[in-house]
Amino acid sequence: MTYSIAIGDKIYSSWSLRGWLLFEKFGIPVTEETARMYSPEFTAMLSNYGGGRTVPAIRxxxxxxxxxxxxxxxxxxxxxxxxxxxxxxxxxxxxxxYARSIVAEMHSGFMNIRNDCTMNLRHCYSGFQPSPEVQREISRLETIWTEARTKWGKDGPWLFGSYSIADAFYAPVATRLLTYDLPIAKLAADYVQTTVNDPAFKRWRAEGLAENYVQPGYDLDLPTVPWPET
Ligand SMILES: N[C@@H](CCC(=O)N[C@@H](CS)C(=O)NCC(=O)O)C(=O)O
Structure with missing residues (x-):
């Protein structure tokens, strides 16, 4: 059973990160194919994955x-x-x-955080001012994470204790809370740390940094602070 996965830029592609984590965290071998998003090579890569427009896709x-x-x-x-x-x-x-519900909610929701705080694993910004809509979504994230962690998460650091699909789906948004310095309560801050200190995530980010590419239009004109190394 050999899988291939098509992914985009590791620094920016939040959906690629989710798809990749599903293989990496559950120990399912996969061969990666990657191309710079929005390039002709990206379209060519996806032509081998049904010709869709977005990553991730598997074959x-x-x-x-x-x-x-x-x-x-x-x-x-x-x-x-x-x-x-x-x-x-x-x-x-x-x-x-509950896990299925919050995965579906992530898949179809949180549009304000997704639009205003695009995933960018290169920088931690200082001085980002979240809109009231983003603040409402942060509050919803805190509610979701608190419910999962307090009801079912006692046996481990993840939302439901052991790693589940829900953790893969919430990983990119957890990075945004860190990189945009968004105000969050302790439980959510701890979960963000669990996410970004996970060895799989660290490997993904290191490989993204090694790509050494800045997607035009993705960086904000804000001061940056170093990524917190642990
Ligand atoms: N609903 C899709 C979203 C996938 C998506 O939007 N992927 C982005 C990268 S994070 C993409 O491929 N963008 C390229 C484009 O829109 O041309 C999923 O769950 O996989």
Whole structure:
């Protein structure tokens, strides 16, 4: 069972990070293909993944057919179906229901944070002023994370204790709380630290920095402070 995954720039592509973490954190081997987003090479790469417009997308063979799955949520469900032994959702039914709900909410929501605070793993900004809409979404994040951590997260550092699909989906937004210096309560701040100190995430970011590329239009004209090394 050999998977390939198409991803974009590691510094900027939040959905690529989610898709990649699904393989990396659950120990599912995958071959990465990457291209600079918005370049002709990016379009050429995706032509081998069904011709969609976005990353991540995956490809594998089954019954002598090529299977292509694009969209992170579809990729997650495909991996759950094919690797039941990996327990990618929480085991407890109530936790699992909540995990599915918040993954769907991340997939279709948090538009203000996503638009105003694009993922950028190169900088930590100082002086970013979140809009009232962004502040409302931060408050929603705190509610979600607090509920998951206090009800089901006692046995480990992740939202439901052990790592689940929900942690992969919330990883990029956790980085934004750090990089835009957004005001958050202790539980959320601890979860952000868990996310950015995870070895898989650190590897992703190091590989992104090594790409040494600045996507035009992604940087804000704000002072920056060093990434907190731990
Ligand atoms: N709903 C999609 C969103 C994927 C997405 O928007 N990916 C961005 C990169 S983070 C992309 O490929 N952008 C390239 C473009 O829009 O041309 C998913 O869940 O995978």
């Amino acid at each position: 594998f063979s089954e019954d002598e057919e090529t299977v292509i799955v694009s969209d992170t949520l579809a990729i997650a469900e495909t991996l759950v179906e094919r690797h039941p032994e990996k327990n990618m959702w929480p085991a407890n039914a109530a936790a699992r229901g």
